[in-house]
Amino acid sequence: MRRFVPYIKYLKAIRAQFIGSVLCAALYGIISGFVLNYVLMKKVLPAVFSEGARDMSTWQxxxxxALVPAVFLVRxxxxxxNSYLVSLCGVRVLEQVRLDFFQRLQALPLNFFARHTSGDLLSRGLADTNQLQYTLTNVGNEIFKQPATLLFALGALIYEASSTPDAWKMLLCLASVPLAVFPIRYVGKHILRRAQQLQSQLGVVSDRLSENLSATKEIRAFGLEERETNRFRTAVQSLFHVQMKIVKYSSFLSPTIEFISSLGIAGTLVYAYYANIPWTSFLFIVGAIYFAYEPIKKIGAINxxxxxxxSALDRIExxxxxxxxxxxxxxxVAVDRLQGRIAFQNVSFAYKTDTHVLKDVTIDLPPGTVCALVGPSGxxxxxxxxxVPRFYEVSNGGVTIDGIDLRAMKVADLRRNIALVSQDPVLFNDTIYNNLLLGRAGATREEVEQAAKDAFAHDFILSQPNGYDTMVGExxxxxxxGQxxxxxxxxxxxxxAPILILDEATSALDSESEAFIQRALQKLVVGKTVLIIAHRFSTIRDASKILVFEEGRIVAxxxxxxxxxxxxxxxxxxxxQQGAGAEVRA
Structure with a gap:
């Protein structure tokens, strides 16, 4: 339980509901452990089946x-x-955990996502948090009820033993209680190991599904449908085997504790026979023993x-x-609008500690430089x-803009001064208008439409079914x-922004779309410091400076x-490349 202590802070906003659930659990435990048994064994049954019961009136x-349903109603x-309030608390906690999880993903560096598949992260954010919610809800629902029931059941036993001669010896039958600890510990150890395997395998299944959905065209083009089905079948079958292991151990616990409980009741029966214990006292004690063992069984399930x-919390954390x-x-350092002077000073960088991708790079790019980056792949x-936008942290050296080290600025201030156009731009499943607003959230309608006109997008947007309000799809x-x-x-x-990064924005387009993009780029780059990652040399004709990279160094x-x-x-x-282009044209 200590592992869950840091998450108690999430209960502050709903502490009244949490306290209410605890009080309801305590009331349930009092009724289950003592009142219910007492009403039945000490009041109702002796009164109804006593010798003078025939003389009682109908109202009596x-x-x-009526005592019986009244007690059960309150219970x-x-x-x-208790269940409702605990579920409310569990869902609230899950809401905050998921939000913290998502916010953390927004802050983690890009190399983190290179080490984790999207399917695994989806599994952690959905399946693992669902498991955590189930645990918080189920455990929270029982963690107060069952100990309270056990406590008051033991209190009922002590009460009866103190008021009935020789009845205290029947408490020796509770010696079988410690035996229940052994199956609980045995099952718990195996459940933890299998649960870790289960959550990991759920990640594998999610990853298979996510990967398949992101490559639908390639799968059909290369006839990979059967291969993908077999891969998914293998992952699902592995998940099934782990799930059944957990079912086996979980199902083993309850019957085992029930059998141990029956040993205690059998011992009580034998002793009550030879000690001539009154039947009402015997039933009361047996009922109390039952209500003592039932919480033990459920506490085992809680474990x-x-x-x-x-296991789920480990993966989330x-x-x-x-x-x-x-x-x-x-x-x-307070930063408003930067001028755009970019300088690298003895910069080295490695995705892995043993392999540097950049080695001792030093370069100074004045504001307004249109700079092309060329070189072999890698x-x-x-x-x-x-x-430059600090997607990664340099291993050695420093990067500055206008003489300010990137690490001295707020990340948001830095990136507000940079615009990025990638080779494969991502649009969110929203309207065209809202996707345009991502450039500057506070822009007016006129500014949005003017930007679309500058990018030669206005006409094709108006031709869409709902114009700027057309949904673009996933x-x-x-x-x-091209659109x-x-x-x-x-x-x-x-x-x-004063700094523009273009990751070969025209490399995958047809000639008509490329012509539109090139015309837009000629206007877009004016007055900005531009970095063009050039895969095709035809895109660098307007560059005022070219950096030639080879094995992580600027060689020219x-x-x-x-x-x-x-x-x-x-x-x-x-x-x-020019030769290859000539061959293609020929």
């Missing part, structure tokens, strides 16, 4: 009979309100639920406690660009590649005319 009989109401909840790496400084171009699936790219450019126009920089004559690597890359 009815009164004794039922206590159980209902199993806790193990499963702990891996995210909640993951180091942020990139965070705001304690005393950030040379460090994208990494260089991704360090990841913008209802729009063509999505123009919406992304419109967002960049709307943001009007300058304009095209200079580099073509002085950099063998640049000349080779350029001629190879």
């Amino acid at each position: 009989i009815a009164g004794y009979a 039922a109401l206590a159980a209902f309100f 199993n639920d806790l193990k499963r909840g702990l 891996e995210i909640l406690n993951a180091p942020l790496e990139i965070d705001d400084p304690a005393n950030p 040379a460090g171009k994208s990494t260089f660009a991704n360090l 990841r913008g699936g209802k729009l063509s590649g 999505k790219q123009r919406v992304a450019l419109a967002r960049a126009f709307l943001r009007n 920089h300058g304009p095209h005319a200079q580099l073509y004559g002085t950099s063998p690597l640049y000349k080779t890359l350029y001629d190879r």
